Amino acid sequence: xxxxxxxxxxxxxxxxxxxxxxxxxxxxxxxxxxxxxxxxxxxxxxxxxxxxxxxxxxxxxxxxx
Numbered sequence: 157x158x159x160x161x162x163x164x165x166x167x168x169x170x171x172x173x174x175x176x177x178x179x180x181x182x183x184x185x186x187x188x189x190x191x192x193x194x195x196x197x198x199x200x201x202x203x204x205x206x207x208x209x210x211x212x213x214x215x216x217x218x219x220x221x
Contacts, residue, residue, distance in 0.1 A: 158183040170194055170206050 158180035161169070168190045175181035175191055184191060192209065196202040 162187050162189070168192060168206065168210070170202050172197065172202075 162184070166184070166189055169184060170192045172194060174193055175184075181191060190210070192206050194202045194205055196205055
């Protein structure tokens with residue numbers, strides 16, 4: 157799954173569960189993908205939180221998958 161996400165241009169992944177120490181986190185981290193952990197359960201609110209926490213240069217490269 158991580159490789160497929162990367163092949164489709166994933167820049168940022170917002171997750172509800174910590175991915176530390178898991179295979180996908182290594183693949184995504186090595187590719188430079190930002191992994192943002194949130195306690196939010198609503199996708200729209202989680203996205204808004206992520207957009208508020210990313211710097212402007214990061215936002216210029218974020219695209220929807």
